[in-house]
Amino acid sequence: xxxxLRVVDAAPxxxxxxxxxRLSGVALxxxxxxxxxxxxxxxxxxxxxxxxxxxxxxxxxxxxxxSGLVQPSAGSILRDGRPIDGPAQDVAIVFQDYGRALLPWRxxxxxxxxxxxxxxxxxxxxxxxxxxxxxxxxxGNHADKYPAELSGGMxxxxxxxxxxxQRPAVLLMDEPFGALDAMTRQSLQDDLLALVRRHxxxxxxxxxxxxxxxxxxxxxxxxxxNPGTGASSLAQDIAIGLPHPRxxxxxxxxxxxxxxxxxLFDFIQEPRP
Amino acid sequence: xxxxxxxxxxxxxRLGDAAGGLLVLLVIVGAWAWATAAGWxxxxxxxxxxxxWDALLQGLAEGELASxxxxxxxxxxxGWLLASALGLVLGTLIGVSPALRAWTQPTLEFVRPLPASxxxxxxxxxxxxxxxxxxxxxxxxxxxxxxxxxxHGFASVxxxxxxxxxxxxxxxxxxxxxxxxxxxxxxxxxxxxLSLTISLVLAIVGEMLASQTGLGSAxxxxxxxxxxxxxxxxxxxxxxxxxLSNSLLALAERLARTHH
Amino acid sequence: xxxxIGPRLRGLLLPLLALAAAEAAMRASGAQSxxxxxxxxxxxxxWTAAQDGSLAAASAQTLGNALLGLAAGGGIGLVLGLWxxxxxxxxxxxxxxxxxxxxxxxxxxxxIAMLAFGFGYRMESAVVAFTCxxxxxxxxxxxxxxVxxxxxxxxxxxxxxxxxxxxxxxxxxxxxxxxxxxxxxxxxxxxxxxxxxxxxxxxGLGYGLAMAQQSLNPALMLALVIWIGVLxxxxxxxxxxxxxxxxxxxxxxx
Numbered sequence: 086x087x088x089x090l091r092v093v094d095a096a097p098x099x100x101x102x103x104x105x106x107r108l109s110g111v112a113l114x115x116x117x118x119x120x121x122x123x124x125x126x127x128x129x130x131x132x133x134x135x136x137x138x139x140x141x142x143x144x145x146x147x148x149x150x151x152s153g154l155v156q157p158s159a160g161s162i163l164r165d166g167r168p169i170d171g172p173a174q175d176v177a178i179v180f181q182d183y184g185r186a187l188l189p190w191r192x193x194x195x196x197x198x199x200x201x202x203x204x205x206x207x208x209x210x211x212x213x214x215x216x217x218x219x220x221x222x223x224x225g226n227h228a229d230k231y232p233a234e235l236s237g238g239m240x241x242x243x244x245x246x247x248x249x250x251q252r253p254a255v256l257l258m259d260e261p262f263g264a265l266d267a268m269t270r271q272s273l274q275d276d277l278l279a280l281v282r283r284h285x286x287x288x289x290x291x292x293x294x295x296x297x298x299x300x301x302x303x304x305x306x307x308x309x310x311n312p313g314t315g316a317s318s319l320a321q322d323i324a325i326g327l328p329h330p331r332x333x334x335x336x337x338x339x340x341x342x343x344x345x346x347x348x349l350f351d352f353i354q355e356p357r358p
Numbered sequence: 359x360x361x362x363x364x365x366x367x368x369x370x371x372r373l374g375d376a377a378g379g380l381l382v383l384l385v386i387v388g389a390w391a392w393a394t395a396a397g398w399x400x401x402x403x404x405x406x407x408x409x410x411w412d413a414l415l416q417g418l419a420e421g422e423l424a425s426x427x428x429x430x431x432x433x434x435x436x437g438w439l440l441a442s443a444l445g446l447v448l449g450t451l452i453g454v455s456p457a458l459r460a461w462t463q464p465t466l467e468f469v470r471p472l473p474a475s476x477x478x479x480x481x482x483x484x485x486x487x488x489x490x491x492x493x494x495x496x497x498x499x500x501x502x503x504x505x506x507x508x509x510h511g512f513a514s515v516x517x518x519x520x521x522x523x524x525x526x527x528x529x530x531x532x533x534x535x536x537x538x539x540x541x542x543x544x545x546x547x548x549x550x551x552l553s554l555t556i557s558l559v560l561a562i563v564g565e566m567l568a569s570q571t572g573l574g575s576a577x578x579x580x581x582x583x584x585x586x587x588x589x590x591x592x593x594x595x596x597x598x599x600x601x602l603s604n605s606l607l608a609l610a611e612r613l614a615r616t617h618h
Numbered sequence: 619x620x621x622x623i624g625p626r627l628r629g630l631l632l633p634l635l636a637l638a639a640a641e642a643a644m645r646a647s648g649a650q651s652x653x654x655x656x657x658x659x660x661x662x663x664x665w666t667a668a669q670d671g672s673l674a675a676a677s678a679q680t681l682g683n684a685l686l687g688l689a690a691g692g693g694i695g696l697v698l699g700l701w702x703x704x705x706x707x708x709x710x711x712x713x714x715x716x717x718x719x720x721x722x723x724x725x726x727x728x729x730i731a732m733l734a735f736g737f738g739y740r741m742e743s744a745v746v747a748f749t750c751x752x753x754x755x756x757x758x759x760x761x762x763x764x765v766x767x768x769x770x771x772x773x774x775x776x777x778x779x780x781x782x783x784x785x786x787x788x789x790x791x792x793x794x795x796x797x798x799x800x801x802x803x804x805x806x807x808x809x810x811x812x813x814x815x816x817x818x819x820x821x822g823l824g825y826g827l828a829m830a831q832q833s834l835n836p837a838l839m840l841a842l843v844i845w846i847g848v849l850x851x852x853x854x855x856x857x858x859x860x861x862x863x864x865x866x867x868x869x870x871x872x
């Protein structure tokens with residue numbers, strides 16, 4: 086029995102501009118278990134899309150599909166009309182477990198440099214690109230420190246800096262602020278918004294924090310697992326009609342914010358059909 | 359990438375691995391045979407696999423290799439059992455007392471890495487060239503892994519369990535028997551496995567130095583009389599003894615760890 | 619008063635007291651022995667050997683053979699271990715052969731080495747080399763196998779392939795474990811070198827030790843035993859210090 090699709094405030098599908106990435110009927114199997122089933126999703130250029138859903142419903146798997154780290158078992162993922170067959174140079178992932186995604190033997194600058202080395206940026210040019218990146222994430226004074234000497238928030242910012250060094254067209258983020266304290270989380274949210282708006286980056290942002298999803302996103306997409314098969318698919322796709330730039334105080338008190346918040350909370354609590 | 363494979367695929371892979379493993383082994387033995395047949399290496403230094411096999415069968419059948427193997431195994435086992443018992447007892451005595459641990463730690467840390475074979479000349483000076491001397495050296499050399507892992511095991515008992523014991527009113531010996539020793543058992547077994555390896559090595563060294571009956575002296579004599587096939591046959595047997603003893607103890611260790 | 623002495627000093631007190639007691643007892647009884655000597659005599663024997671250069675010469679021979687064997691065997695073990703760690707199939711297929719060869723006691727190879735090389739540095743380093751293949755192989759393989767999978771994914775996302783990934787990510791990540799293997803292998807190399815010298819090879823500290831025993835010189839014999847222990851301890855401590863310095867800033871996780 087499939088979940089009924091309650092389409093409310095649905096985001097327009099493929100409006101005037103063609104989507105950057107289009108998922109059609111995407112499914113993924115792990116062994117004999119189908120994790121994701123029949124997923125249709127468009128990511129527009131420069132869009133900030135937040136993905137929410139209960140734990141274990143395939144959000145991280147969706148990210149890995151988009152990154153090209155994993156291929157779908159069925160359906161297609163097209164970028165600019167061409168299938169994604171592997172990780173692309175301009176697609177960056179910010180992993181949730183940031184500690185494990187950093188090189189402990191390289192300094193802060195060295196970690197950012199890794200992305201430049203991978204892109205074969207000549208050595209002479211690297212230093213001039215690393216410094217502004219570190220400044221953008223607020224690590225300008227810590228270039229010679231090592232990851233083990235940084236706090237959690239700083240480590241996550243370092244990972245973001247390394248991802249930005251790829252000059253990504255698409256930024257995939259897996260609950261990047263989940264392990265951080267509230268204050269750090271809020272400042273990073275605003276920093277992130279400023280950065281991606283400046284560069285026009287397309288973002289897919291996974292979070293279990295519904296308010297964070299509404300605050301950051303242009304759209305919020307909810308995944309839900311089918312109670313019978315356990316496979317996840319799209320259950321909700323909502324456009325966020327909140328003004329930019331977002332502000333931690335005023336946006337969160339905006340009546341539209343509260344309405345969306347109520348709606349999403351109710352949706353998540355809803356008993357399964 | 360990290361997709362778990364369905365069961366049918368797994369057993370096919372396991373079969374493939376077994377075949378592959380066998381293939382690698384056969385290639386190496388084949389290379390050995392080729393090297394001797396092609397004359398790259400003189401048969402004085404490297405007998406062919408066939409010659410080694412013949413010498414092995416003959417040695418076992420006519421009894422010399424068999425009795426030598428038995429002697430070595432006996433020596434190894436006696437020394438190992440002695441070392442394990444002493445190591446366990448001493449380790450327990452030191453382990454239960456944090457004070458004793460502090461007193462003895464540096465001494466233990468210094469003596470542990472000392473090559474036991476370096477102690478053998480001292481033992482010869484003390485006890486002469488006798489089976490007892492070899493046994494003593496084996497015990498001295500093999501005691502350390504058991505002793506140290508016992509001490510470590512006792513030291514690593516969760517402080518919470520100490521408190522539980524006190525609240526329950528367990529006596530010292532009851533604590534040792536019911537909590538400390540069971541907790542330490544897997545580490546002790548690991549230590550005993552290492553001790554067995556050391557025992558075998560020291561048994562061989564002892565036989566070579568003190569001319570005691572056994573595989574050690576047998577292969578040394580074979581080398582001195584340039585009887586390469588017999589030398590290699592003896593080495594193969596020693597390898598087999600090492601393999602068997604290690605595997606049996608590794609199995610015991612794994613069983614002990616199932617509930618830890 | 620005992621409590622006033624720090625815990626570390628307390629541990630050193632035991633051997634010092636034991637030595638002092640032995641010294642006193644032997645002076646008092648005036649007995650002669652082939653196996654024991656007074657601590658002061660031992661020290662004097664060590665001093666004499668150091669002065670006339672024999673201690674240095676023998677140490678150089680033993681260390682030289684050990685290091686030569688470690689470089690050769692450890693090098694082979696390192697390369698194999700890296701390969702088996704990186705290629706899961708290579709690791710699985712080689713397991714049978716490795717598990718058959720590894721438990722072979724290396725001292726059993728001394729007669730073979732004697733046969734092939736006679737006496738001298740080649741025979742000893744050959745035995746050391748065979749022994750050192752296995753620990754280096756295991757630690758290198760383990761080091762590579764334990765590389766944080768997230769880092770491998772980062773490499774893939776950044777577009778680092780094959781050799782570049784191995785050099786920039788896998789090798790540095792596996793280095794701490796490899797270093798531990800190196801440290802243990804050095805201890806093993808020294809032990810095997812000394813053992814080979816005691817059994818068969820007429821050079822180095824082990825040979826000196828056996829000779830001292832045979833010429834009924836307990837002071838020199840015990841001095842050499844202690845010296846061998848000191849060398850082993852110093853080698854291990856030195857590499858531990860190096861390990862701490864090399865990997866200090868990596869953090870505990872390394």
